[in-house]
Amino acid sequence: MKLKPLFILMFAALVSGCGLFGKGGGESSRTTGWKYNDPETGNIPNVSGYEQDAGPGLVFVQGGTFSMGRVEQDVMYRNDNFPRRVTVASFYMDETEVSNQSYREFTHWTSRVYPGDTERLKSITPDSTVWRSELAYNEPYVNNYYRHPAYSEYPVVGVTWEQAEAYCEWRTDRVNEQILVEKGILTHDAAQGGQNTYTTKTYLSGLYDGTAGKKPVENGDGTARRVKWEDGIVLPNYRLPTEAEWEYAAYGLIGNTDGELLTDRKLYPWNGAYLRDDHKKDKGRMRANFVRGRGDMMGMAGALNDNADISSPVFSYEPNDYGLYCMSGNVNEWVADVYRSQSMEDVEEFNPFRGNVITEYRRDANGQLMRNQYGELIKDTIPGMDYRNFKDGDLNSQVVEGDNWNAAEKKGSEGMYIQDNRPGYFTSLITDEVRVYKGGSWRDRPYWLVPGTRRYLDQKHAKNDLGFRCAMTRVGSPEGF
Template identity: 60%
Template sequence: MRLKLIPLLAISLLLLGSCSLFKGKDNGTSSTTGWAYNDPDNGGFEYQAGYHQETGPGLVFIKGGTFTMGRVEQDVMYDWNNTPRRVTVASFYMDETEVRNIDWREYLYWIKRVYPDDKKKYNEALPDSLVWRDELAYNEPYLENYFRHPAYSNYPVVGVSWVQATQYCKWRTDRVNERILINEGVLTDDLSQKGQSVFTTESYLNGLYQGVEGDNPMKDYSKDGATRHVKQSDGLLLPNYRLPTEAEWEYAALGLVGNTDGELLTDRRIYPWNGNQIRNTQKKYRGEMMANSVRGRGDMMGMAGALNDGYDITAPVTSFWPNDYGLYCMAGNVNEWVQDVYRPAATQDEAEFQPFRGNVYTKYKRDADGNLMRDDYGRLIVDTVANVKNFRDGDYQSRIEDSEDWNSETSKADSTSKNMYETNAGQFAPRITDNVRVYKGGSWKDRPYWLSPGARRYMDQNKATDDIGFRCAMTHLGSPSNGD
């Protein structure tokens, strides 16, 4: 019997040994071919093992999950625009605080330094200080001082439109990724860049930005001794900073991670904290206000000597208590822009995973020779492939023009096709269009009703007020648990 087992044992050991040759692990060897990664002798195919996304400056990790999105209190406005429904949000990152005046001043300083003669670009980025004007109030001191005076440096920037906020997110993405490459020694800081030579993440990844090479450039394993640009597959550059979707914002604001027992939600919330009131219920801080808002008509901050929330207008961005995700002022202080286009009936037909209204699909524009095209500021120019902001928007008949199916090729090509907000006379309704965006959170001039994350309002994306600001978000790549 032993003699018969010896050959079988030898064969088994040989098979196990051969399997280990192709195991791969993280030792730089392919588990499917046995060829080595990052080896010039094998062609230099590159693979970065063990990727873990770094948390970008100012951000907090928000672990995703399922939650009931929508109103949890009586709809006293009778808008019926946020019916409760269960959705799932993927893990992402969000700014710990609202974007501050000092942050926006840094943005303006960069524009003025890089484009000293482009007054139009600088003026387009300026916050509208005139939002502080009120025909029946003396708000001139805020108009003159709120944005630029150091007394308000850590207060949330206001007077910025949705469009301006989106442009800031793009700029911040580029500055953060440029700094990463400089810190890694891939690039050298270049303060002389101007116009199309300015670093943008997209132009760099597409080989259109050269810059000044640093003392630690990326090695090109396919060519002995050569260097190359950082590629997306290196995992070194961060995803884009952007405005959060409405679902992401509401999920992060509720912070229900603090109210769970396994998969059991122990308590739902009206506000970003437990309880049905806006005062702290902890023994040590009992009675103190949880957010900056209006307690009653004409009561912006309480009586002298016993101020309730302590601030007449906005407050510094780290005021009050953070929610269970560590996010400050997710209720009160300023309302915040989100990505979504506003539709009152959006909740009746939306995705269960990552719900969002406002998709516009694009592709990079190329010239006759097939080369990517850039604008005067170094950004890649895009063409719109499809604009689906109005996908399944309203009833079927509202998408028909001259007895023609709106989804037909003819209707798609006709840019004048009607939508549900256009009358037969060809006049658009004045309030709800494709340029209207959602904002949430309540502000220093709102009643507690609007502090609930389920509340939603809307405004034209090109307008601004003295009580709307924003914070940025970023997509999380990889495991939802962020390596926990």
């Protein structure tokens, strides 16, 4: 009986040391013993038990390790996607490609908030002329594909990488604005515009004044204050996925593991190395839309093999094990990375990515944040922190003649790759503005449906089989504790 009190004391000390009582922010600090969020101790801020919610349209992708790159013969002989083992952190990704309807919400909002600003609207409007062809009757798509309701749930195409980035920023602001509205902190302001336009960054910086008369966040003593990033109320940015994230999500390897043993290496996002469905109900049906053979875009009447002459609605075919649709076929998808043929040799083993450009917000002589005519904070690149050429275009990777290595100029991609746009002359097409795209499309042969394959295009260009989907960083643990 004497051992019982001792056991209780030992157990209490154990769980206290493990943090089970008040771990990560209980009622009082484990450092000082002072109470959190209490006016008597100065309203020390603390948010306990935070768990991130998936933003609208997103699904959770649990991270892990995988072999990124080529899984079959490199038929293009580029040797730019050789396998390498990497680890990707958990993140969120759009369930589908961004549809015409979703993108039209972007252009509609822009035309409403900035009426008469034709240049801004034009800068984000998809290029419908990508459908035009000299020797094909595609003119109906020029007028109909983006605008007609028959194609509302089809993936948006004709968008540049830069337009996809702009959509991600706009979506971030609208989602976070809606979160604040639902919590009673803001109300929708149909009259916002110019300098008084809601963006997440300007709101958190205290520059958006659309909160007058609305319910603010309250301290423990009832005093009001603005929402801060530390409150965990607004979500991280929507953004384009990195190449590693996109490829990892496409494979959906969670359906092919036994513990940490990978039992079946996938060639496509679905199980096996076959393009046809092997389930009894849909046996023989194509698992994606692609070019089956010369001149065969969809099969024969009465037995269409993929039921799609061009792209198909974004919820077509079966999703992969993460619940992601059309990760192969339908349309190719932009990713965030700058293209370099040998990036696999240089990038980090954890969250590999080429394209970091570190910025800071511009301030005036008085230290105040500066905005453009649309109310957006102005960003400047921090000198020396444009890493697009790191280890491939910087001084360490250049061939320098002579002994004075330190006197060499940093030539970047222009010094590493041939740039000659004159007719009839060779050019590498590789610059700091060239981005990777992946996934294969309705215009492609099966080789490009393999997630490990990669192609590239100037970020200002667009195609009729190239769209995108968004991702979001997960904060905290890979799957929650």
